[in-house]
Amino acid sequence: MHCESIVMVAQPQSDILRQSDPEKLHRLRHSVSHILAMAVQKLYPETKVTIGPAIENGFYYDFDRTEGFTPDDLKRIEKEMRRIVQQKLPMERVEVPREEMRERLVALGEPYKLEIFEGFDPMVPVTLYKTGEWWDLCAGPHVESTSEINPQAFKLRSVSGSYWRGDQSKQQLQRIYGTAWETPAQLEEFLRREEEAKKRDHRKLGKELGLFTFSDLVGPGLPLWTPKGTILRYTLEEFLRKEQVKRGYQQVVTPHIARVDLFKTSGHWFKYKEDMFPLMNTSEDGTGEEGFVMKPMNCPFHIQIYKSELHSYRELPIRYAEFGTVYRYEQSGELGGLTRVRGFTQDDSHLFVTPDQLEDEFKKVVDLIQFVFKALQLDEGFSARLSFRDPTSDKYMGSDEIWEKAESAIRKAALDMGIPHFEALGEAAFYGPKLDFLFRDALGREWQLGTVQVDYNLPERFELEYVSEDGSRKRPVMIHRAPFGSLERLIGILIEHYAGDFPLWLAPVQVRILPIKDSVFGYCEALKDRLIGLGMRVEVDTSAESLKKKIRNAELGKIPVMVIVGEKEAAENTANLRVRGKENQEELTVDALIAYLSERIEKRI
């Protein structure tokens, strides 16, 4: 059954939610957002309208109103919307001369609309859409009449704050979110599917499966890993560590805190201070900026290791790898589950290469990341984002020339390797461009996992060198990379991706032996010891429950393999295999069971 739900996610084209023409749905949703604004202004006339676009699965509208909207208000508004829709009003497009439009907006007293209007290209004709007595400055398109909107196929969902023009320094607005579909059946299906998605939310499953926990006393955004969750972490670490060693990485270990001077040299203290935990001031009088900080990044530490001796070009590329835990002071409203935390462990590595080696080494890193994602069965769900700088912004370190070099190297690697990608301006780190691998969680939110970043800036700031062929000192280029991104986020994504049904090699408990009666306990314990001796994670369910109950518990615990043992098995030195999610069973010799388990663990299936 869990497998089926994965298939469902993978092939959304065939389902009822995809039957509607996307263009048409978009128009419908945009129109419903207009009806929302109309209803709000009818019920709360002091409210000013701003913008209200169609979005994935629905729409929102941002209003300027002193009081917030309560859930009861939403019900009232929704009712009013239905009433409006049922009047079957035409939604008319009217082209209006610019001067007239300005006058109309001034007369209407809609400052935000006026601001939008003033920003328009004077050459483009301006339009408004009229629904009954109400009208809104809008380019459209909309449905022709509210009769095209099914009053039972939309729903207001939540209220939240937002900012005018998305700018924190500007007016705070009230945003109402809604969902809208062509038919009530689609709406129901959407809501049902959302319920399903919530069931695989890693926060819920993590608690149910006992993988991690949080404590108010420890603090927000600081996960505590239980024994079961720790197995996931260690297994993933071990997997990557081995692969990296094969690929020429060397492991290093660095502390969690450092003098603030380290981050002043790196530039983090100036560009990243807001995101760092505050300074632990150890100066005599407690003033000034002396002392230690928690590390928000590992790179400056690895750089110090590089700098501890002189390197020849013959040694390069040098690849230092560390599962390094970093601490970032995220805004309180940003925290959530394992995907956004304040302390997390990066599978970090810093590569020091000659300029000539950059492209080749970059490709090797991308290859490693692809290898990792394939092993985790995540290779179908990702997209790669080439995160470049916003050329109009000045928040970046380093010269234009350096940036252009780095960006073109990344673009070339992505093209040469044929990875599906898109370019995003303004998404770069302040010290260099990135190639980021993105995933969606069960609730459709996009998260960044793996990342590769080219960095010409830190080598400059720390004055890194290597001795070149001709004996001169040259500056290496750095690559920062983390295939997992962070262990925390990766595990959060994996919990949702597998819906808690971890493949055998990752499962915290791989095998649970279920004795049918007390008399076979001895046989079960012996079998357990043998499997544990082979490195497997095994338990015996010695509770005084019925077999049915033991099976149920193992299924709910999402344990991949059940081994059922009764008198028959104990007498014949066999085991009865029942695989999670499957009702059929198989009677195996113990040796065959071991072969079955070993093969699957080895192949990571």
Add this chain to the structure above:
RNA sequence: GCCGAUGUGGCUCAGGGGUAGAGCAUUCGAUUCGUAAUCGAACGGUCGCGAGUUCGAAUCUCGCCAUCGGCUCCA
């Protein structure tokens, strides 16, 4: 950080100004069972924390903390 909602035993939730309730889990007892819930009993909560209103607060008010949905920001 901002807007809104929520916060009752380990978990899921009911109750709502007058001495805390259920199911699951846990413990104990009985049951020894062949593929998704055996029966019974017991234990367990100063109702997130702190003030205030009140004869009396889990319930009303305020502040704080945390969580959730968003905004802004990122692995």
